[in-house]
Amino acid sequence: MEEIAVDAQPTGEQPPADLTPKPASEITPEFYPLDPQFISFSRTTGFIFTTILTLGGLVACLIVWRSQGLNWVTILVLSCYLILVSASAWSSWSWPAIEFRNVKWRLDSTGLEIHRGVFWRHQIAIPIARLQHADISQGPVQRRYGLSKLTIFTAGTSHASIELDGLSLDSATWLRDQLIRQREALDVV
């Protein structure tokens, strides 16, 4: 997995990692990208997926070959397999960079705003006061790249939870602390 190099270093600053409280008005409303490690992480998971697909598909193809012989069904299955594996390999290599370019987020005095999506583009705004709670989670592969996933819960129905995957652990912690601090500032009368 080490051979996967990060070649597309995106531009853009990372949010400040200091956890000193700031008044809401001082938070600059500029957009931040995800952590560039997100690309490596996505490629790693894509690589793992492609490997499993390749091996599983190979076994399936062998079974078909053994049972059917080399007839048109086997050829069809084999070509489907090859197309699928190459598509998976290609997308797990190039898709993360495309996805990365289309995700950005910002925090200002009104709340959190997340932009994402490549074909269907979404912009989600969560007013600070609507935040119920926020979770940070980290899977084993994410931990290797120092990444984490921030999940924000609201009382809504169709967007009861909003995920922001691919933040560095520092950014996620900073963002969560900022959100909760601002919300508390609203709550304590």
Add this chain to the structure above:
Amino acid sequence: MSSDPSDNTLENHTPSIKSGPGDLEPVSSTPADLTIPDSSSSEDQVQPTDAQPQPPTPNSGRSFEPAKPSTSYLHWSSLLFDVLAHGRQYIFPIAFAFLSATRQNWFWGVAAIVSLFFSLLRTFFRYFTLHFGIHQGELIVNQGLIFKSTRTIPTRKIQNIDLRQNVLHRFFGVYEVHVETASGQDAEAVLRVLTKPQIDQLRAEIFSSHKQTATYRPAGNVLHDPSLTPTPDHAPQLDPTVDLANIPVQPGFDSQKYLENSDELHESVLLQVPLRHLLLAGLTSNRGWVVVGVLIGLYYQFVSWESWDDKAIGKWIRQLLPLMPHDQSGWLGLAAMVLVFWGCLKLFSMGWYVVRFYGYRLALSGNDLRVTCGLLTSYSVTVPRERIQFISLQQPWLFRWRGYSRVSIETAGGASQSDGQDQIQLMRTAFVPIIALTDLGPLLSAIRPNLLWNESKWVWQGTASRTGRRLLRFNLIVGCLISTVLTWFYWPWGLLVPIGLLPLLVWHANKTAKSLRYARTPFGVVYRSGLLTRKTSMTFFEKLQTIKIVQSPFDRRWGMIELHFDTAGAGPADHPIHVRYLDALWAQNEFAELRSLASQHCPNQKRVDRWHSVD
């Protein structure tokens, strides 16, 4: 085991309930601010303005009803209704057991009798052990003899108390009580069954403690105590303070007097629906299909024992084909039959509406909207005003023609599709089954203060100017596909289809483009859509949970944007506010403005002032 109402079991239980560290409710756990001055002992009266938190004293358990014991029991007819309620589950096992008994197989019969016996035993135990009461701002339901269970519901979180009374209930003069909170799908507790005085007392206790919570919040310094700061979990439950805060708070507010009067809180009737209007409402509904469904179900259950499989449809068609008319009079007969069927359907719908909504009455009592209606089973639903997340006006074409509307509301939680609850759920979908448009404005202002229904003054934003062309292009593509397929199979008659279809497609595209409208008003956002049934839905800035922009590749091509608004209402109105085909530039600006508006209007004390100034 004792059914003696004077038994003080609850008092014996409550210290152990209150001693747990997990019940740190921000308000209810500070008895100094909540306890009603005990009229029997005047020397240690707690003044409302005296907000010094005192440690909870387990022995001062009688908070709200000093004179009466705060433990209540179910009405004796509960035994009957519990058996009936559980009996429904036993109908099919018993029928099965009966059938097998006729075939000399007694095993299932014995099994059914044994299980019925245990169920009866459970009912008896449940009845004799269940007792409930209000203690320090919490509704406590105790149950069980060997395995005791105690359910504690903070009254502050109780959203609605819904009542049901069917004919049998009416005979005994009792009601089934559903206590609903915001969380979860089903009612938090079902008390089956209580008498009217018991319910009145329960209601008064629960909602007077609501008022207590609301009036003491600004006066006391409860929320300044850092240990009592609400956790995020409590945030949605805090919004009653928005509207409750409108109740003026005097420094020397006499809570005792207020509480005594809470039973006779002024109840103003907002709306009563005459029978004539109910019939009209029934005419627009398709409830009659339910009867058709039931009839088909009965037919297959009892008349025809043949199984329903993939061959059945073919058989039906083969049976029905010879019945198809061959001449003019036959066609006329068929048309007449369809008309009669449709008429029966509408008659069923009207009958259903009359049975369901007979004597509809909407009243405002304090801060709660109360609906009572029903001919056979009568329903009483209480909805606190500030819980309403979403209001939707729905007008089928007949309503629009005659100048009427139906009003649906959405509240947070309590949106269940499960059995028994669906009837009460219906009270949200058809909260007001029919209302004349002329009465709509005053009604909406009563449902939500500060809501001025002023359609003509709002700036309605239509769809982007290109929408008609976009929809027409989409329609034409679909129309071409259909025509091609039809022409392929039915040459040359299939060619007639596109000719007939074309004007329809053009009309549909233009009408749809014009029917979609959006307005930002002083209280929130309003969205209108629908060609035949027009729906106008509104939600409020402080109820907006998230705002979202969605742009599909097609949208990007046409320079358009979709705006989505998410609220805590769970969607019985079936009209999510997804405003489509908006001009991209305009919608981006609107999105930015809405972001700041939504963050300015938030359901807590601090921002209330600003909210009023906006209005």
